[in-house]
Amino acid sequence: ASDTAAADDAELTPVTVVLDWTPNTNHSGLYLALENGWYEEAGLDVTVLEPGETSGSQLVATGQADFAYTVAEGLLPARAAGADLVSVATVIEHNTSSLLSLATDGIERPRDLEGKRYGSYGSQLETAIISALVACDGGDPALVEHTPLVSDDFRIGLTEDQFDTAWVFDAWDTIRLGSVDGLDVNTLAFRDWFECIPDWYTPLLATSATAIEDTPEVVEAFVSTTARGYGEAMEDPSAAADALMAAAPELDEELVRLSAEWLAVEYAASSAAWGVQDAAVWDEFATWLAEEAILEGDPRVDEAWTNEFLPESS
Amino acid sequence: MSTRARAALVSLTTVAVLVAAWETAVRVGDVAPFILPAPSQVLVTAVEQASLLGPHVATTSLEAVLGLALGAVVGWLLAVLTATVPVTGHAAHPVVLLSQTVPTIVLAPLMTLWAGFGLTSKVILVALTVFFPVLIAASAAIRDVDAEHADMVAGLGGTRRHQLWLVRLPASVPGALAGLRIAATYAIGAAVVSEYLAGQSGLGVYIQRSRKAYAVDQIFVGIALIAILSGLMVLAIVALRRSLTPWQAAMAAASTP
Amino acid sequence: MSTRARAALVSLTTVAVLVAAWETAVRVGDVAPFILPAPSQVLVTAVEQASLLGPHVATTSLEAVLGLALGAVVGWLLAVLTATVPVTGHAAHPVVLLSQTVPTIVLAPLMTLWAGFGLTSKVILVALTVFFPVLIAASAAIRDVDAEHADMVAGLGGTRRHQLWLVRLPASVPGALAGLRIAATYAIGAAVVSEYLAGQSGLGVYIQRSRKAYAVDQIFVGIALIAILSGLMVLAIVALRRSLTPWQAAMAAASTP
Amino acid sequence: MTSFATRRADARAGSRASAAGGGGVEIAGDAGPVLEARHLSVAFPGTGARGRGSGSVKVLDSLSVAVAPGEFVAVLGPSGCGKSTLLRALGGLLDPRAEVTGDGVVPRDGDGHRATAWMPQRDGLLPWRRALSNAMVGAIAAGVPRERALPRARELFEEFGLSGFEDAWPHELSGGMRQRLALLRTCLAERPVLLLDEPFGALDPVTRRRMNAWLATLDLAGSSDRAVVLVTHDVDEAIALADRIVVMSERPGRIVHEAHATGTGRYDRERLLAALDG
Amino acid sequence: MTSFATRRADARAGSRASAAGGGGVEIAGDAGPVLEARHLSVAFPGTGARGRGSGSVKVLDSLSVAVAPGEFVAVLGPSGCGKSTLLRALGGLLDPRAEVTGDGVVPRDGDGHRATAWMPQRDGLLPWRRALSNAMVGAIAAGVPRERALPRARELFEEFGLSGFEDAWPHELSGGMRQRLALLRTCLAERPVLLLDEPFGALDPVTRRRMNAWLATLDLAGSSDRAVVLVTHDVDEAIALADRIVVMSERPGRIVHEAHATGTGRYDRERLLAALDG
Numbered sequence A: 001a002s003d004t005a006a007a008d009d010a011e012l013t014p015v016t017v018v019l020d021w022t023p024n025t026n027h028s029g030l031y032l033a034l035e036n037g038w039y040e041e042a043g044l045d046v047t048v049l050e051p052g053e054t055s056g057s058q059l060v061a062t063g064q065a066d067f068a069y070t071v072a073e074g075l076l077p078a079r080a081a082g083a084d085l086v087s088v089a090t091v092i093e094h095n096t097s098s099l100l101s102l103a104t105d106g107i108e109r110p111r112d113l114e115g116k117r118y119g120s121y122g123s124q125l126e127t128a129i130i131s132a133l134v135a136c137d138g139g140d141p142a143l144v145e146h147t148p149l150v151s152d153d154f155r156i157g158l159t160e161d162q163f164d165t166a167w168v169f170d171a172w173d174t175i176r177l178g179s180v181d182g183l184d185v186n187t188l189a190f191r192d193w194f195e196c197i198p199d200w201y202t203p204l205l206a207t208s209a210t211a212i213e214d215t216p217e218v219v220e221a222f223v224s225t226t227a228r229g230y231g232e233a234m235e236d237p238s239a240a241a242d243a244l245m246a247a248a249p250e251l252d253e254e255l256v257r258l259s260a261e262w263l264a265v266e267y268a269a270s271s272a273a274w275g276v277q278d279a280a281v282w283d284e285f286a287t288w289l290a291e292e293a294i295l296e297g298d299p300r301v302d303e304a305w306t307n308e309f310l311p312e313s314s
Numbered sequence B, C: 001m002s003t004r005a006r007a008a009l010v011s012l013t014t015v016a017v018l019v020a021a022w023e024t025a026v027r028v029g030d031v032a033p034f035i036l037p038a039p040s041q042v043l044v045t046a047v048e049q050a051s052l053l054g055p056h057v058a059t060t061s062l063e064a065v066l067g068l069a070l071g072a073v074v075g076w077l078l079a080v081l082t083a084t085v086p087v088t089g090h091a092a093h094p095v096v097l098l099s100q101t102v103p104t105i106v107l108a109p110l111m112t113l114w115a116g117f118g119l120t121s122k123v124i125l126v127a128l129t130v131f132f133p134v135l136i137a138a139s140a141a142i143r144d145v146d147a148e149h150a151d152m153v154a155g156l157g158g159t160r161r162h163q164l165w166l167v168r169l170p171a172s173v174p175g176a177l178a179g180l181r182i183a184a185t186y187a188i189g190a191a192v193v194s195e196y197l198a199g200q201s202g203l204g205v206y207i208q209r210s211r212k213a214y215a216v217d218q219i220f221v222g223i224a225l226i227a228i229l230s231g232l233m234v235l236a237i238v239a240l241r242r243s244l245t246p247w248q249a250a251m252a253a254a255s256t257p
Numbered sequence D, E: 001m002t003s004f005a006t007r008r009a010d011a012r013a014g015s016r017a018s019a020a021g022g023g024g025v026e027i028a029g030d031a032g033p034v035l036e037a038r039h040l041s042v043a044f045p046g047t048g049a050r051g052r053g054s055g056s057v058k059v060l061d062s063l064s065v066a067v068a069p070g071e072f073v074a075v076l077g078p079s080g081c082g083k084s085t086l087l088r089a090l091g092g093l094l095d096p097r098a099e100v101t102g103d104g105v106v107p108r109d110g111d112g113h114r115a116t117a118w119m120p121q122r123d124g125l126l127p128w129r130r131a132l133s134n135a136m137v138g139a140i141a142a143g144v145p146r147e148r149a150l151p152r153a154r155e156l157f158e159e160f161g162l163s164g165f166e167d168a169w170p171h172e173l174s175g176g177m178r179q180r181l182a183l184l185r186t187c188l189a190e191r192p193v194l195l196l197d198e199p200f201g202a203l204d205p206v207t208r209r210r211m212n213a214w215l216a217t218l219d220l221a222g223s224s225d226r227a228v229v230l231v232t233h234d235v236d237e238a239i240a241l242a243d244r245i246v247v248m249s250e251r252p253g254r255i256v257h258e259a260h261a262t263g264t265g266r267y268d269r270e271r272l273l274a275a276l277d278g
């Protein structure tokens, strides 16, 4: 029996996937598929790597890894600089970022940010988005103060009054502060202001054009199996939470469960199937980045993404 | 009571006092647990997660010990090489400086490019941190050697190699050990940082996951473990020093009022 | 040609060779520019952004120099205090170890809580990195002092204070300088890291912004500046060593075949 | 009275403290000795580790010696017999690990400091101080004001044949020059009692004679609190300088012979040499 | 022939290289000297920095000396006249910054190494080696096989009165014991030519006589390539041991007197002392 097991192992194709962060509910489809052995069924031996300071897209572009979770605002400039990266699925259909603040600060809409301090990671994209939001809502972007984020624990920043608002992900930080820690927080969700700012894919799953060309069957197997995992996560959020907790027991279980439930709906908010990308979203975002002078060079947007490896059924 | 026992007692007392003060501060003052959890809570978490922590601690310790050994050997050999063939020292200079100033964030991707994600890249990163204090301290000690001793060897027909072997190297041992003591303090921390690189296990991964999950008590468990492991490394080096410099133990200056 | 000039020439040649190799590798091989931009491109970027870089360099240098000075003084004083009143040394031990093992990521938020976002918190973070090698190297040198000299002072009626002042401290200078040389190499890097965490200006901010903007050539400009500034710090310490230990310059061992 | 005794248990810091700690000791009056050791025994523990293991080396064996005010005592004895150890014991400079028994009298100055100035057998010059600055260490350690010590130092540089070398580093001096500098440093301490461990071992006969003459001018006779203990290998030097000569036995050192410059026990060169021969 | 000359410009590494670099020098045959310095002048640059500034110290002034095979030469001279400097020059051990002119002959062994063994005035014992191990440094540096050197070392420990101290650290030895150990180390190098810088300065007369007797047994007479140069302060020691005595002047050192054990220039103690007196 052990002989056949060894033989089976030998036939599996090794695949490396680099996360964009520590394991979290954005990755639960991946972990669910892993836990259920679906990758082995598809002939894959999947290794998951946490990135720390390494960028998954660099690893994919240089062939060090096969897949990476990354974001559109990283993928496009990297492509413009010549990196071989292609998005094969979006993890969440819409951008679920938002600006989080304590309810006492009364930040209900973008123009309320006037005179407030935004805790900034220091990227150009942040400045551009905040300014666009405030200006679009009739405020003066110049009145928003940008102050550096000292800690990625927003509870400290907000309660110690180091800043008034920060850019967070609803599926994780908002749930943590609002539902788990019971802080009275407001969110200003980007998806409510898509008339002012573009939507974009964050996070997404990327591979390289080389991989697509050389081993399309592996890409196909991985993406469709991952889609199966996310499909199951949408069906059974508590199984998704269990899978994630098993893989990363350091996580806070309450947060993971609430987040999994929240995301079950958001993975594919409007379409039925997980992962599908829309040309318009990519084009608009690329154009906006170029206008804001965040993107220099040509990322060849139409080659930057594909839906072709997602299951047909959708 | 021996001097060493007294020293240990004083150190432990400090730790106890600090922990007590911390506990009091958290309980009496109203420090939010997400800013500073109480040590008792940290301890509870540590006990709860003991089985989870085991493998992380093992990974980090292995990386640190291997990296420290590699770095110490490389640093000392480089110091010796520099002393023997000064031109190699001058040539290595800028590279050594770069190795210490290029941030890990930049080094990390390059490192994974040719050393992969496994143990190797982490051991190399630890060694990269560790070799430098050893190199500098040993070099200084080799350079500052007593001319009297070097001349004695030369006067007996000894070559430069004999001078190096009989005088410069032994004379550099206390200095190199001071460097190694610095290095040992950094080793665990360097291993933790190297795990940020791209890892699957280790205290770096544990802390990173805890941070992202807002589990502050777990972060403090991680820090406490880093400090304890570092302390053990340092104690090992101190013991090494005792056994490598027996003549110093046998020397003691008089102090008279 | 003097030994020093030859050393400088060899070092510069290494740098030139490395840069040339790098340029060739990028041009001939197909290294993607977002992994490793060509040095020529880095230079172009640096020249283009010169006026932008000036203030960043000034901020970082100021933080590093102040932090280095503070850290060196604190480290040396702690070493002296430990030598004078050993119990303080043992008591300080665990705290010193903690200061070196608690990761900056964790320390920085606490630091800004009570030192704010300004210069102070960065200087303290640099000093925290820097004092440790100085403390350890100076302590080792003070401890390993020649009993012969200490006894000589005691035999003339000198007190422990005299022994410290006349023998232990001067004897510790070369060791402390080796520690300072290690510290000087770290100072700029430590300032940059402290800026990552919460800064409005400085090379850390520059590199961080460049990373967020995926401007790899700018990252390398930042790294090159860190390396150059660190090199200057080290040269300053070497010069300091020459002037603080004139008797060593006047001593030279014979080497005869 | 100062006890040289120390228990093994607290030998580390103890021996020094107890040897020096007998507070309230006054410099003996007109009759009593200015410096005295009674039944002094010293043993050094074996160097552990390899070989010698537990066996300790007994160096001094219940040795008693007293130095009267104004007296110049020379100590002779075979190499390794414990002369330096005796001088260290009198100066409070024994290795803290030494096992010491016995008591004695030690001169103290007004501040309670030991009023002896010890010159080590190996000069103990500090490599990081130039010659003049090395000499001044004597003044600094003994608390002699700089204004008084500096001119005196320059004077002695001249007298000791060292002028021109004030700014030399110790390693630039010859063996004999280093030794003279060490003596000069010891003199600058201005202590009433000098403990000199072979101060002239590295000097040629001519320079040695000159230095002996200088030492003789110190003229202790009549000074109620001054004294010199000189360890030397040169019998003629001892005869020329000392009021009294004590000869020590082989290790463990005891006093096997005593001779006086005057009176009944007059110096007899042959007898001294015979005593030395054991 | 070996040139001691060196140009100032490359003094740093140069003087040593050139003083030792005259390759192809064979140990002189039956007639020629085994060791020779011709018109040797040595000056040390001033210590810069403070005071002495540019003025350099002239130590040896066109000194010439030759040692014949089998000869035992003693060097006397006032402290600081340049005896140690002369010995260092002969052994190739001058400070690289010294300004040196002159040439000479230096004995070399089969491998082209200098065939001299030098004993420094300060013993040069390594603090991190125990006594026996320190002695073995002589054998190691000179390439003498351990199997031969170790039994010889143990023998000499006995003969030099050091037995029982094989495992002692240098700082646990008395001054005279250190000196004997340094001589022992020098002997273990088994070099034909010994350069001894005051090997007995720290010994009492009895031990000194014993060591002298030992040195006398080396019996150089007739050996074609052996020689000893002994720097000493003890005129009687020189007379007892040496085939020839040279007396140096005050700094800058020249040879002012020469005397032979036999023949016309017979030793005259008074004349030697007078020459020393300058």
Ligand SMILES: Nc1ncnc2c1ncn2[C@@H]1O[C@H](COP(=O)(O)OP(=O)(O)OP(=O)(O)O)[C@@H](O)[C@H]1O
Pocket: D044, D045, D057, D059, D077, D078, D079, D080, D081, D082, D083, D084, D085, D086, D095, D121, D251, E168, E171, E172, E173, E174, E175, E176, E177, E202, E203, E204
């Ligand atoms: N710190 C020490 N530890 C162990 N043994 C020691 C120590 N100091 C001295 N001894 C031993 O004590 C003995 C006497 O030493 P001491 O230096 O007193 O002799 P000395 O009479 O001065 O001899 P010398 O004339 O050679 O200087 C020696 O056998 C020496 O090995």
Ligand SMILES: Nc1ncnc2c1ncn2[C@@H]1O[C@H](COP(=O)(O)OP(=O)(O)OP(=O)(O)O)[C@@H](O)[C@H]1O
Pocket: D168, D171, D172, D173, D174, D175, D176, D177, D202, D203, D204, E044, E045, E057, E059, E077, E078, E079, E080, E081, E082, E083, E084, E085, E086, E095, E121, E251
């Ligand atoms: N490295 C050096 N640098 C400068 N001056 C030196 C150096 N070595 C020796 N001298 C000087 O050279 C002179 C002669 O020194 P040397 O040691 O040869 O004397 P010596 O005859 O051996 O005296 P002694 O009998 O006292 O040992 C002295 O004035 C000394 O200051």
Ligand SMILES: [Mg+2]
Pocket: D083, D084, D085, D121, D197, E174, E175, E176
């Ligand atoms: Mg002695």
Ligand SMILES: [Mg+2]
Pocket: D174, D175, D176, E083, E084, E085, E121, E197
């Ligand atoms: Mg000399």
